[in-house]
Amino acid sequence: MVGRSAQIRALGALGFAFLLALSGCPGFARTAEPRPPDVLVVTWDTVRADRVGPDAAVPGLTPNWDRLAAAGVRFDWARTPTPLTLVAHASLLTGLLPSRHGARENGLFVLDAGVATLAERLAARGWRSGAFVSAAVLDARYGLARGFEIYDDGVGGSETRHTAERTANETVDVALAWLGRVPEEQPVFTWVHLFGPHRPWQAPAPWRAAHPDDGYAAEIAFTDAQTGRLLDGLRQLGRLDRSLVVMTSDHGEGLGQHGEASHGYFLYDSSVRVPLMMWAGTRSGLELPAGRRVPDPVSLTDVAPTVADLLGLDPWSSDGRSLGPLLRGDPWPARELALENVSPAYLYGAAPIFAVVDADNHTWFDLPQREHYDTDADPGQERNLYDEKQNGAADALFARHPQHWPPETPARIPSRSEAQALAALGYLRGEVVSPGSRSDGADPTDPKALLPVAQLWMEAPGTITPAEGLARADALVERFGPLPALAFYRADRLRQLGRRADAIAALAAAAEAYPQEKRLAEDLAHLQSEYARDAELAARIRATLAASPDHPGALRDLATVLHRMGEFAESETLYRRWLTRHPDDDDARVALHRVLGAQGELDESLRVLRQGEARAASHDPALDCAEGRLLAWWLSRPDEARSAFRACRDGGGELAPRELALLERGT
Secondary structure (H helix, E strand, C coil): CCCCHHHHHCCCCCCCHHHHCCCCCCCCCCCCCCCCCEEEEEEEECHHHHHHHHHCCCCCCCCHHHHHHHHHHHEEECCCCCCCCCHHHHHHHHHCCCHHHCCCCCCCCCCCCCCCCHHHHHCCCCCEEEEEEEEHHCHHHHCCCCCCCEECCCCCCCCCCCEEEHHHHHHHHHHHHHHHHHCCCCCCCEEEEEEECCCCCCCCCHHHHHHCCCHHHHHHHHHHHHHHHHHHHHHHHCCCCHEEEEEEEEECCCCCHHHHCCCCCCCCCCHHECCCEEEECCCCCCCCCCEEEEEEEEEEEHHHHHHHCCCCCCCCCCCCCCCHHHCCCCCCCCCCCEEEEEEHHHHHHHEEEEEEEEECCCCEEEEECCCCECCCCCCCCCCCCCCHHHHHHHHHHHHHCCCCCCCCCCCCCCCCCHHHHHHHHCCCCCCCCCCHHHHCCCCCEECCCCHHHHHHHHHHCCCCCCHHHHHHHHHHHHHHHHCCCHHHHHHHHHHHCCHHHHHHHHHHHHHHHHHHHHHHHHHHHHHHHHHHHHHHHHHHHHHHHHHCCCCCCCCHHHHHHHHHHHHHHHHHHHHHHHHHHCCCCHHHHHHHHHHHHHCCCCCHHHHHHHHHHHCCCCCCCHHHHHHHHHHHCCCCCCHHHHHHHHHHHCCCCCCCHHHHHHHCCCC
């Protein structure tokens, strides 16, 4: 079997001379073919429209996408109906807005059972169908698997990034393996979802080296290279020139615009505009105009109706339109696009965001503090034109697009394992509140006012230390009170610092202020139960030590339990006694370093780590990794940290993206 490193090296070296020879004819048409065309839908997660194409803000990232688009049709003003992965993909596969397909928030809803999907339609007409997704947020449990004979969501679910998502090359591997098993004479519908451009950014080394200061660009470039490998694989299987290919993204990324570092909090074009292109092979029976760029606003809800139209299937009720007239160059009636983002309601207790793009490409936001932007003149949506004189027109505009809020179906509470898997990807992170809930019964707050709270959660893992995050959260509690989102954040940081008793207090204060929030009560009960179990366990270990002072392991076990309970002084004493007897126990040494750090004894924490490193050349790389983090993020000594991170990496330890970036800047 080809090793993964060799595979990665070959990922970008793909030729597409066959694309350059393609030419299109005006309009599109079906011609007589022995079988229907294959359909390939590729979705890149979290890719802004302005990062794709030959005229992108960062040029040269997407050569494979560019070549295909040059031989097909590119839609310059495509938008997603919502900047949420599960919800947007549900709209793409059903042609429906979130309010109609029911999956309105990641992890909290599933696709309504009665909603038809494109996969079901194609399977009923004889297409073999396979879906290959790259992140736990699209797990089959959320309903998108309907109609697919294979729905490969084998990314697992845990707190680690590596099992909550899989890399683009891994997903392409399983997709090509399945396609290779399907007889060539059978038409296939394949959906391939590539998650890489979603945070946290950790592209393979060659792409990081090409974009050392832009992890987002590196991930997009790697995703494009993997897409090229997928297309090349289809060509080798004899399928590409018989295919209709649709490539798009589920949503964009804030990248700091409007104060939104990531996505899922606001609804501006930075996270709503997406790339979209369509291409048809010479043996597909379809002819699409080569090189056409469409300036009209379109939606991801248009994808399924368009595919059905091109394939000659019966249309079905949807919120989208077939883009056939735009492909043919026929008149296209002006339309309005409805947008929504309900995450602020479920995750922060703020008002949900509903918006409408009108026929003039102006975007109107229905919020406690309304907004209106002329998107053509102000593409960054920085100048709010809303005036109270526009209330009547805005009311009529919003009335034409019912919000169906709050949903008739209540949100489900994810299991702990689901929450952990989603948290590993930056979703949910454990905080789920009732939509628009306020303990005082007042109307929900405008999301703009609560942006500082959301910005805490937008921080990439490892960007700030737990102590720094806790200080920011404490200041926001003074400003906003014990909001559930702040309570969850503070509890997480306090647990990272080993202060479980204080984490319990933080959740208890919020639970008292927001008694209707089930997740607060559940997490509080969970922590209290953990603490009680540890207290009981500590008592049993003490009894064992009293009866057998030399009991093997009891001293170490008691130190560990007391550490979890936040009893730092006694835990430190026990760890030191244990290390006197077992100086080669590097796990205990790292634990002692954490206990010391939790008490603010940073210099002593560093001395303990270095003492272990000096003891043996073959020490656990966890010592070097811990030293690097202590030096870089707590003691502000980055030059020394690089040496420790290098030893960590060379010894087999794992570094976070920020740590790799620090290391690479010093080479």
